[in-house]
Amino acid sequence: MGKVIVITSGKGGVGKTTATANLGTGLAQAGKSVVLMDADIGLRNLDLVMGLENRIVFDLVDVVEKKCRSFRQALIKDKRFENLYLLPAAQSRDKDAVSPEQMRDLCHELKEHHDFVIIDCPAGIENGFKNAIAGASEAIVVTNPEVSAVRDADRVIGLLESQEGKCTTQLILNRVKADLVRKGQMLSVNDVQDILNIKLLGIVPEDEKILRASNRGEPAVLDLSSRAGQAYRDIVSRLVDPAAAPAIVIQEKISWFARLRRFMGLGEEVANHA
Amino acid sequence: MISNKDHVSLRGTRNGILVSISENCPMPEGLEQLKATLHQRRAFFAGSPLSLDLGWREVTEQDADLVIVSMREMGMRLLGVISTSQITRHIFEARGLKVIIGTLGLARHGARTRQGKPPLEPSAPVAATSPAPPAKAAPTHRPPAGPVGTVADEDESEEVAPSSGADPRSSSPPPTAPPTAPPSAQAAPASRALPTPGADTMLIRRTLRSGQRVQFPGNIVIMGDVNAGAEVEAEGDVIVLGNLRGTAHAGAGVSGKKEAVVVALNFHATQVRIGDLIGFVQATKGFHQNAAVMARIQDGAVATCLYGNGS
Numbered sequence: 375m376g377k378v379i380v381i382t383s384g385k386g387g388v389g390k391t392t393a394t395a396n397l398g399t400g401l402a403q404a405g406k407s408v409v410l411m412d413a414d415i416g417l418r419n420l421d422l423v424m425g426l427e428n429r430i431v432f433d434l435v436d437v438v439e440k441k442c443r444s445f446r447q448a449l450i451k452d453k454r455f456e457n458l459y460l461l462p463a464a465q466s467r468d469k470d471a472v473s474p475e476q477m478r479d480l481c482h483e484l485k486e487h488h489d490f491v492i493i494d495c496p497a498g499i500e501n502g503f504k505n506a507i508a509g510a511s512e513a514i515v516v517t518n519p520e521v522s523a524v525r526d527a528d529r530v531i532g533l534l535e536s537q538e539g540k541c542t543t544q545l546i547l548n549r550v551k552a553d554l555v556r557k558g559q560m561l562s563v564n565d566v567q568d569i570l571n572i573k574l575l576g577i578v579p580e581d582e583k584i585l586r587a588s589n590r591g592e593p594a595v596l597d598l599s600s601r602a603g604q605a606y607r608d609i610v611s612r613l614v615d616p617a618a619a620p621a622i623v624i625q626e627k628i629s630w631f632a633r634l635r636r637f638m639g640l641g642e643e644v645a646n647h648a
Numbered sequence: 649m650i651s652n653k654d655h656v657s658l659r660g661t662r663n664g665i666l667v668s669i670s671e672n673c674p675m676p677e678g679l680e681q682l683k684a685t686l687h688q689r690r691a692f693f694a695g696s697p698l699s700l701d702l703g704w705r706e707v708t709e710q711d712a713d714l715v716i717v718s719m720r721e722m723g724m725r726l727l728g729v730i731s732t733s734q735i736t737r738h739i740f741e742a743r744g745l746k747v748i749i750g751t752l753g754l755a756r757h758g759a760r761t762r763q764g765k766p767p768l769e770p771s772a773p774v775a776a777t778s779p780a781p782p783a784k785a786a787p788t789h790r791p792p793a794g795p796v797g798t799v800a801d802e803d804e805s806e807e808v809a810p811s812s813g814a815d816p817r818s819s820s821p822p823p824t825a826p827p828t829a830p831p832s833a834q835a836a837p838a839s840r841a842l843p844t845p846g847a848d849t850m851l852i853r854r855t856l857r858s859g860q861r862v863q864f865p866g867n868i869v870i871m872g873d874v875n876a877g878a879e880v881e882a883e884g885d886v887i888v889l890g891n892l893r894g895t896a897h898a899g900a901g902v903s904g905k906k907e908a909v910v911v912a913l914n915f916h917a918t919q920v921r922i923g924d925l926i927g928f929v930q931a932t933k934g935f936h937q938n939a940a941v942m943a944r945i946q947d948g949a950v951a952t953c954l955y956g957n958g959s
Contacts, residue, residue, distance in 0.1 A: 375672055482704070511671060511703065525858055528875050532857030539668065539703040539732065542657070568891075569875055571855070 376407070376485040379492050380510035382534075384526030386497030388518045389548040392584060394494040395423045396595040396603070397514075400610030402458035403595070406489040409449065411461045411481075413506035414496035415471055418463035425591020426450050426460050435464040438476045445483060454596070459488075469501045474508035481509025490613075499533060507534065512542040514575060518549045519561035524569055531572060544575035546609065551580050552624045576609035577624050578602050656681040660853060664697030664727060671703045675711040679718045686722050694723065701730040712739045847884050856880065856894065865901070874912075888912040897921040898943075906945055911955050915941035925950050 381390045381397070391414075398410040412420035415435065421427040432441065432448035442448055445461065452458035461484075464471065484491045495506035507513065513534050517527040527545075534543055547566060554560035563577065581602035587594040594603040595610070612619035655673035659666045669678035686693050700715065707715075719726040728746030731737050737747040848866035858877030862868060867884035878894035880886050883904045886896040892912035899908030899922050906923045920927050920943045927943060927950025940955035 377672060525876055528858040529877060532860050535857070538730070539701055542670070569873075569893075 376487075376489045376491055377512060378481045378485050378510045379490065379512045379514060380413075380495050380507050381492060381514045381516060382495035382503065382506065382530055383497065383516045383523070384499065384530035385517070385523045388516050388523050389546075389578070390497075390516050391419045391423055391494050392588070392594075393514070393516050393546060393548065393578075393606075394420060394492050395593045396606040397610060397613070398458060398490070398492050399424075399452075399455070399593040400595040400606055401490050401492075401613065402452065402455040404610060404614050405457070406614070407457045407487070408490045408492065409459045409461060409484050409488045411484075411491060411493045412463040413477070413493050413502065415463045415502065416465065416468040417496065418465050420494050421450075421460060421462045423588050423591065423593065424460055425453060426462075427591075430462045433462045433464045434480075435467050435471045437461070437480065438472045445480065469496065469505065472505050474505055477505045477508040479509075499529065503530075503533075507537065511539075512544070514544050514546055515570075515572065516546045516548050517566065517570070519547060519555070519563075519566055521561070524561065524566055528569055531570060543572045545570060545572050546576050546578060547574070548578045549580045550577050550624055555624075574622060575612060576605055577622055578605040578609075579624055656685065658682075658685060661699075664699060665693060665724075666699050666701060668701040668703065669705070671705040675707065675714055679714060683718065683722055686724065696724065697727045698724040699727045699730060702733075702736055704732045706733045706735045707739055709739060712743060716743060716745075849884070850882075855890070858894070863900075865903070874917075882908070884908050886910045890914065892917045895919055895921065899923040909942050909944040911940060911942045913940050915943070915952065920950060920952075922950050927951070 381394050383390050391412075394410055394412075398408045402408045410420060410424070411434065412418050413434070414420070418433075421430060429450045434448070436442050437445045437448045449459040449461055452460065481491055481493075491509075493506050493510055496502035515527050515531055515534075517523045531543055545566075547563060551560055555562050563574065567574065579601050581594065581600055583597055583600040584594050584602050587597065587600070587603075593606075594600040595606040597603045608620050608622075655670045655678050657668050659668075667682060669675070669682070673681075698719070715729075716726070726745065728748055729736070729740045730748050731740070740747050848864070850862070850864045850866060850868050852862065852868065852870045853872065855872035856862065856870065856874045856878035858875050861879040861881070862870075863881040865883045867887070868880055868882040869887045869889070870880065871889045873890040874880055874888050874892050874894040874896065876893040879897070880888075880894065881897045881900045883899065883901050885908050886898045888896065888911070890912070891914040892910070893916045896910045896912075896917060897920075898910045899905045904923055908922055910917075910920050910922065915929070918929055920929060922943065922945050925945060925948075929943075929952060941952050942955040943950055943952045945951070
């Protein structure tokens, strides 16, 4: 039996789809059998970010309405990993096309055959959100260190906590700029946790390579030179084995001076700040 | 919420503890973790009623037996089992346990509230003119709190002697809270003269998140934060033992009291309402830090001041 995790945020544009793509790819890279589900019906993006948009034949709504024989027909195998699948959303329908019960049944079916089912939740708190969280047993809330995002994340966490049976929420703090945090111009992890107060899963720094990754359809977690990719890799190892996880740090650019010192063997400059 | 390696989590609710065991965790392991957690916080949890949420898990007969035996070993009273799986529900019903599909069922359960709450600290002496800290709570069937010094009811809590310095005593828990009332009305010890005789007080022991709203025809005390976007509306006082970032409205409604106050340990609210007046609070750095602040109507406008300064 696998785990169904929903990646949600409340606010749009904070990095849910990016997180879904990266975490899914990372988990597949770690050998797990993963299905990524795009629950953003009508505004699908997950297929673009995964680079699989030209392979869509059947989608989530087709599965639910039984227009295809089973969900297996709709699952698209990833280009790079044979244990990674995508179940795309429909683009020409909207969020009333499925019901929470249908989503719950579908998730139940999917998790019997895979280790992880990761659902990309749409922004908002209406039907789209309710559909996406219906089948999930865990939630990862993604937010930016910015007041509106944190406010919306708080709302979403409140909704998740008052749901029956759904009690695991974890936080990913995305698009963090360590230098701004240090100058006091950006909310720090403590400021965010002061309000949200849920378990922190990881911190992903702002990284230009994410944009390039989306455009190319190659998630940054595969790019060894990307700092955001490194953060996602750490998060993946925390999901796979919470006990053996690396400590949560903000990945930063290492200055040339620090690099020089390291090269000269002048001791480990710890360029990490929580 | 207390979490133990993602498998077992505990949450305090108005009807005792809600324990959720993750569906992927084998039952013996989950019960072991639960045992460990409860043992760690023995003093806090002892004798509490407990509800077990198993989600969509389908239990076996052995699992169910193990659950019942473990509960007995831990000394916890198992109120019932919540499950969305028919198989699980049948198995537990066969063992004489109450089974519910959703947590809503527990609201009508009528379980008693937790005992053994520590008494609230006596507050600083306040002048006769300003409102005193929250009045003693009373569920609707109890007689209203009489003048200070008398015993309202033999079974329930005693009033504290009128002289200052007397320790408030923790009261015995009230019987079933009426199902229609918003989250639990629990007894809070009385300490000084009552500003609003007969007023009920609602005690909320958790943080209010954005978008959550509480309304009560009486006073409201919150042991937790009120996050931005949350709303608290009381006909009496609003006391926040934490950060107040959301909107608090004291003295609300037709029967709202103009003498009502809003008190918070950390007052970060940008807007506070008392009666039918709205006050916009300027966030001045350094003024309201590390000190409890009280907002009330003074000279026809909402004003804030440091709480407990003989104000």
